[in-house]
Amino acid sequence: MTDIKEEDFMKAMEAASEVLGADPAYFGEEGDVELKRQLKKLGYSEEELK
Known part of the structure; x- marks a missing residue:
């Protein structure tokens, strides 16, 4: 996974x-x-989550 904001990760x-x-x-x-x-719902793409 790439850099995910901590608050987004917690949500x-x-x-x-x-x-x-x-x-x-x-x-x-x-x-x-x-x-x-859930991260995709927050706007992260599939590519960002690899």
């Missing part, structure tokens, strides 16, 4: 936690996918 983690019902880190790859989905 995405919170949103992913709400969707999954727990910290995304507990879900492995599924958690990573949800976190990336």
Whole structure:
């Protein structure tokens, strides 16, 4: 991943936690996918997230 603003990362983690019902880190790859989905909602491109 490229440089993601800390506040954006925290917002995405919170949103992913709400969707999954727990910290995304507990879900492995599924958690990573949800976190990336939330970051995309905040305006990050697929290329930026690689």
